[in-house]
Amino acid sequence: MSITKKHILAGLMLATTALIAPAHAAASKSLTLAVIxxxxxxxxxxxxxxxxxxxxMAIKDSGIEKQGWSxxxxxxxxxxxxxxxxxxxxxxxxxxxxxxxxxxxxxxVALAISPIVQEKNKVFLIDGAAADILTGAKCSPNQVHxxxxxxxxxxxxxxxxxxAGGKTWFFITADYAFGKSLEKNTGAVAIANGxxxxxxxxxxxxxxxFSSFLLQAQASKAQVIGLANAGGDTIxxxxxxxxxxxxxxxxxxxxxxxxxxxxxxxxxxxxxxxEFTSSFYWDLNDQTRAFSKRYQALEPLKHMPTxxxxxxxxxxxxxxxxxxxxxxxxxxxKVVTEMKSFPTDDAVFGKGxxxxxxxxxxxxxxxxxxxxAESKGPWDYYKLIAKIPADQAFRPMKDGHCPYVK
Amino acid sequence: xxxFMHYPPQLWFGQLSLGLINGSFYALLSLGLAVIFGMLxxxxxxxxxxxxxxxxxxxxxxxxxxxxxxxxIHGQLxxxxxxxxxxxxxxxxxxxxPLIVGVFGMIMQRTxxxxxxxxxxxxxxxxxxxxxxxxxxxxxxxxxxSGEPYDIPxxxxxxxxxxFMFLPNYRIFVVVASSVVCFGTWLAIERTRFGAxxxxxxxxxxxxxxxxxNVPLMITLTYGLGVAIAAFAGVLAAPIYQVNPTMGADxxxxxxAVVVIGGMGSILGSIISGYMLGLIExxxxxxxxxxxxxIVFVIMAIVLLVRPxxxxxxxx
Numbered sequence: 078m079s080i081t082k083k084h085i086l087a088g089l090m091l092a093t094t095a096l097i098a099p100a101h102a103a104a105s106k107s108l109t110l111a112v113i114x115x116x117x118x119x120x121x122x123x124x125x126x127x128x129x130x131x132x133x134m135a136i137k138d139s140g141i142e143k144q145g146w147s148x149x150x151x152x153x154x155x156x157x158x159x160x161x162x163x164x165x166x167x168x169x170x171x172x173x174x175x176x177x178x179x180x181x182x183x184x185x186v187a188l189a190i191s192p193i194v195q196e197k198n199k200v201f202l203i204d205g206a207a208a209d210i211l212t213g214a215k216c217s218p219n220q221v222h223x224x225x226x227x228x229x230x231x232x233x234x235x236x237x238x239x240x241a242g243g244k245t246w247f248f249i250t251a252d253y254a255f256g257k258s259l260e261k262n263t264g265a266v267a268i269a270n271g272x273x274x275x276x277x278x279x280x281x282x283x284x285x286x287f288s289s290f291l292l293q294a295q296a297s298k299a300q301v302i303g304l305a306n307a308g309g310d311t312i313x314x315x316x317x318x319x320x321x322x323x324x325x326x327x328x329x330x331x332x333x334x335x336x337x338x339x340x341x342x343x344x345x346x347x348x349x350x351x352e353f354t355s356s357f358y359w360d361l362n363d364q365t366r367a368f369s370k371r372y373q374a375l376e377p378l379k380h381m382p383t384x385x386x387x388x389x390x391x392x393x394x395x396x397x398x399x400x401x402x403x404x405x406x407x408x409x410x411k412v413v414t415e416m417k418s419f420p421t422d423d424a425v426f427g428k429g430x431x432x433x434x435x436x437x438x439x440x441x442x443x444x445x446x447x448x449x450a451e452s453k454g455p456w457d458y459y460k461l462i463a464k465i466p467a468d469q470a471f472r473p474m475k476d477g478h479c480p481y482v483k
Numbered sequence: 484x485x486x487f488m489h490y491p492p493q494l495w496f497g498q499l500s501l502g503l504i505n506g507s508f509y510a511l512l513s514l515g516l517a518v519i520f521g522m523l524x525x526x527x528x529x530x531x532x533x534x535x536x537x538x539x540x541x542x543x544x545x546x547x548x549x550x551x552x553x554x555x556i557h558g559q560l561x562x563x564x565x566x567x568x569x570x571x572x573x574x575x576x577x578x579x580x581p582l583i584v585g586v587f588g589m590i591m592q593r594t595x596x597x598x599x600x601x602x603x604x605x606x607x608x609x610x611x612x613x614x615x616x617x618x619x620x621x622x623x624x625x626x627x628x629s630g631e632p633y634d635i636p637x638x639x640x641x642x643x644x645x646x647f648m649f650l651p652n653y654r655i656f657v658v659v660a661s662s663v664v665c666f667g668t669w670l671a672i673e674r675t676r677f678g679a680x681x682x683x684x685x686x687x688x689x690x691x692x693x694x695x696x697n698v699p700l701m702i703t704l705t706y707g708l709g710v711a712i713a714a715f716a717g718v719l720a721a722p723i724y725q726v727n728p729t730m731g732a733d734x735x736x737x738x739x740a741v742v743v744i745g746g747m748g749s750i751l752g753s754i755i756s757g758y759m760l761g762l763i764e765x766x767x768x769x770x771x772x773x774x775x776x777x778i779v780f781v782i783m784a785i786v787l788l789v790r791p792x793x794x795x796x797x798x799x
Contacts, residue, residue, distance in 0.1 A: 117620075117623065117628070118628065118729065119628060120628070121623070121627065121629075122627045123629075125628070252772075252773050278768075279773050281775060281776035285725075285730065285734060286501075286505055288501050288504075289765055289772075290768065290772065292494070292501065292648060293768075293769065295649070296494055309629065309729075312629065313725050316725065317723060320642075320651045320654075320722075320723055321642070321649055322641075322651070326649070336629075342629040342631065342632060342725065342727075343632060346632075377624070378627045380627065
């Protein structure tokens with residue numbers, strides 16, 4: 078038998094595969110988590126570097142590294158641009174071999190990333206984006222949605238205010254997916270409770286001056302001015318609303334989505350009395366206090382965690398538990414199915430469950446901002462008004478029309 | 484009562500007043516840019532950053548400075564900070580913040596921008612753009628993105644009901660203060676001896692220097708003046724806009740469009756187009772709010788097509 082070139086080649090190839098194979102098996106016990114967030118713009122304090130801190134805390138608390146896993150975290154800045162976010166997600170998955178994309182405040186960016194994650198069969202943990210279609214028409218078997226959404230915010234805040242007598246509404250809306258969704262949901266809740274929507278104005282994202290829009294809202298004579306925006310836009314609208322005497326004139330300003338960092342920036346003098354819905358507050362119970370103190374010590378600016386960052390922690394923890402149970406993170410759809418198979422249980426949201434459509438359900442809360450006199454110190458900002466039980470806080474699954482849920 | 488395009492007159496008058504107020508900010512900022520470009524031939528992209536520094540400096544003056552210094556903890560270098568309590572009021576901030584930021588600008592000019600003398604304006608543009616990014620990044624690392632609370636001084640809080648709108652006292656003050664500064668600057672440059680020398684020095688620096696006038700010093704002072712005007716606008720903006728590290732970046736692009744429309748380097752042009760575009764933007768916010776972010780650029784494109792040197796610029 079003569080040894081031909083072909084034999085040698087085949088032998089070489091076998092040898093290489095043999096060399097690669099064990100390396101590959103070892104590599105499958107490594108994870109890469111890509112936090113794609115706003116690292117430089119108006120949502121930076123809500124998510125941003127704080128979300129990376131939350132992911133690292135979840136890794137530590139899960140104890141996954143003690144089980145022989147190595148976990149790498151990368152933080153990326155989507156600049157609130159859907160195209161940039163989509164490119165970052167592709168790069169993270171193709172080049173950095175990311176197994177999961179986390180956070181993504183800004184619904185427009187999250188909606189751009191969602192189909193990419195599904196196409197590549199990875200996992201998308203949505204925390205900062207709030208558009209409710211992410212578990213509705215645009216749901217995906219590769220994603221879960223933690224924290225709040227526009228349906229929950231609309232029913233929490235919109236329901237409470239309309240029932241308390243705020244019957245006529247005017248909206249100042251951020252002109253993109255999230256704002257429009259929040260406006261639509263809140264308007265529907267107001268109407269369902271006997272209220273009326275008098276009008277709206279769509280403001281471009283990151284508008285410095287809201288006075289024109291506030292003046293239109295004032296002229297509408299609506300009892301409630303709903304702010305369907307977030308972050309810096311909410312801060313500017315509130316600040317200028319106070320200046321133009323909106324609340325003194327008897328109209329209620331209702332920020333439909335509020336981060337604790339917004340309240341910190343507004344100051345209690347301007348923010349006092351605001352009613353809003355949130356799924357998290359650091360001073361809710363012993364667990365949230367312990368978590369938040371740990372977080373604060375690690376966060377570069379020594380801020381308390383926002384509900385976005387709390388959700389990042391909670392979703393990452395559940396993801397890591399699922400990966401550990403499966404022993405393999407390569408099939409994203411399988412990991413998400415595993416995440417849904419057992420209840421969530423953590424320091425920030427307590428016990429909960431992820432539904433088939435990807436919605437994580439927890440109780441949410443109606444808060445009121447304290448007055449400067451009521452506040453005992455830094456970050457002592459909210460008082461609890463009502464707890465909305467988990468089964469009422471979120472949209473029933475059948476109303477979402479998520480295509481893959483039968 | 485008459486109505487125009489389905490909107491009641493109250494809304495139109497209100498929006499026009501607001502346009503005038505926003506125009507004041509545009510005018511102040513574009514004025515500084517025009518002075519710097521007209522006299523120094525520098526396209527100052529750091530203008531938004533110094534506007535933001537003005538607001539932050541005022542915040543420091545009101546709440547105290549945190550001065551960072553390096554310390555050794557367990558053999559590792561770390562940053563600690565000392566608190567310098569300066570609880571000044573708004574009036575001191577209006578005076579001191581532009582001075583402090585102006586001096587900072589002069590240092591920037593002396594140590595960096597001066598090295599670009601005689602080069603294409605693009606080099607100055609790149610340098611100032613880089614400086615703006617560094618300043619903004621440093622403050623963002625230290626203070627985050629949501630900004631700092633800043634209240635309207637008590638004397639100026641409250642407002643007047645004009646019938647068609649509620650006009651906050653503070654906004655009236657903004658219009659008055661900015662008009663005074665704009666008019667004063669225009670007067671100083673166009674109608675005084677100092678201004679005449681300055682204009683001559685721009686035209687022919689060698690000849691003016693031959694008369695025994697210290698031209699480099701004049702240029703430094705002019706840059707400092709332009710920067711100080713931007714910082715002044717920043718202090719004025721602090722109580723009404725969110726005081727955060729990106730507040731200048733959001734505004735600077737619009738202001739550049741204003742300067743281009745007015746005619747690069749034309750002082751009167753920048754003031755007039757500043758107010759004018761504030762008004763147009765205000766009206767857009769009623770008719771089609773979604774377009775309020777782009778209307779200035781649409782106008783810029785049209786002006787560039789029809790009059791490439793700007794409305795008040797001299798054709799070169």
